[in-house]
Amino acid sequence: MADPIRNIVILTGAGISAESGVATFRGPGGLWEGHRVEDVCTPQALRRDPELVHRFYDERRAKLASVQPNPAHSALARLDAEWSGGLLIVTQNVDDLHERAGAKRLIHMHGALRSALCAMCGARQGWETALPPGTDCTGCGEAMLRPDIVFFGEIPYQMDAIAAALDAADLFVSIGTSGAVYPAAGFVQEARRSGVRTLELNLEPSEGSHWFDESRQGPAGVLVPQWVDEVLGGE
Numbered sequence: 001m002a003d004p005i006r007n008i009v010i011l012t013g014a015g016i017s018a019e020s021g022v023a024t025f026r027g028p029g030g031l032w033e034g035h036r037v038e039d040v041c042t043p044q045a046l047r048r049d050p051e052l053v054h055r056f057y058d059e060r061r062a063k064l065a066s067v068q069p070n071p072a073h074s075a076l077a078r079l080d081a082e083w084s085g086g087l088l089i090v091t092q093n094v095d096d097l098h099e100r101a102g103a104k105r106l107i108h109m110h111g112a113l114r115s116a117l118c119a120m121c122g123a124r125q126g127w128e129t130a131l132p133p134g135t136d137c138t139g140c141g142e143a144m145l146r147p148d149i150v151f152f153g154e155i156p157y158q159m160d161a162i163a164a165a166l167d168a169a170d171l172f173v174s175i176g177t178s179g180a181v182y183p184a185a186g187f188v189q190e191a192r193r194s195g196v197r198t199l200e201l202n203l204e205p206s207e208g209s210h211w212f213d214e215s216r217q218g219p220a221g222v223l224v225p226q227w228v229d230e231v232l233g234g235e
Contacts, residue, residue: 005197005231007086009162009169010076011187015176015203016220017093020067042151050133050146057147058130060094061113069101072175072224077102079228088165092177092184094149109156109184115148124148156183166190173199173227176220179206188212201227 014022039045040056069077076089080103089106091098094113098106111117116127116135123139127148135145150156166172172191179185188198188211200206200215201223209215216223 003170005085005170007165007169008079008083008088008171008173008231009165009187009191009196010087010089010173010175011177011184012076012089012091012093012098012175013177013181013184014093015178016070016072016224017067017095017097018176019072019219019221020070020095020097022063022067022093022095022097037152041149042153046146046151054131054133054147057113057149061128061131064095064113067095067097069097070221072220073097073101073103075225075228079231080105082232086165086168088162090162090165090184090187092181107158107162109150109158109162111147111149111157113147113149116145117148118142118144119146120144159183162187163190166196167194169194169196171197171199173201174206174208174212175201175224177202177206179208199227 035056040053046053076098080087087105089098089103090109091106092110094108094111096112096114114127115124116131117124118137118139120142121137121140123137125138131145131147134143136143137145166187169191172188174188177184185208188208191198192211198212200209200212201220202217203219204217205215
């Protein structure tokens, strides 16, 4: 008989929000909403053309008003509320659909659209509207607010906390991820090295499917509620 599950780490990617109508940034030809990654998601791009970078994320932020959490987000929020063991949801997504569904044990490893970061003092603040270059930070007063997004070449947020959660986990679940973006794509290997059971829930096999103990294919809005029912039913 398998050991009981008490601590769960869940990684979510673009696939869980796609069913809500959130367009994945990376599209055909590797373009992000019609732009090269190098033009909108690197520190160099921000220095070179801050107007373009800020406008790009302003548009993504504005689109959040037209989307809602789907059954997969709601199921994970239910798990968060009802699971008595350890739980951490780590999302690569920068939308706020997990929060709007009610999830609380959550890390945005790649940042959040509805947040602004001061490049001078490091302070963060909630942000709902357009964020023009040169906006003043309410903390230090410097005109250095930028989108609170982890650009390529920057270190994702709270990696130490994520590593500790993976080390203590009994189960690692990956939902709606491509398995192509590191360091998140390497979490399954870290989990396996620690003897953690691993499960993939994805529309189709990811690039890292072969690392998982089990892989289920189908829409997140169907698979995730089914899995949550299994977990809570067996607690």
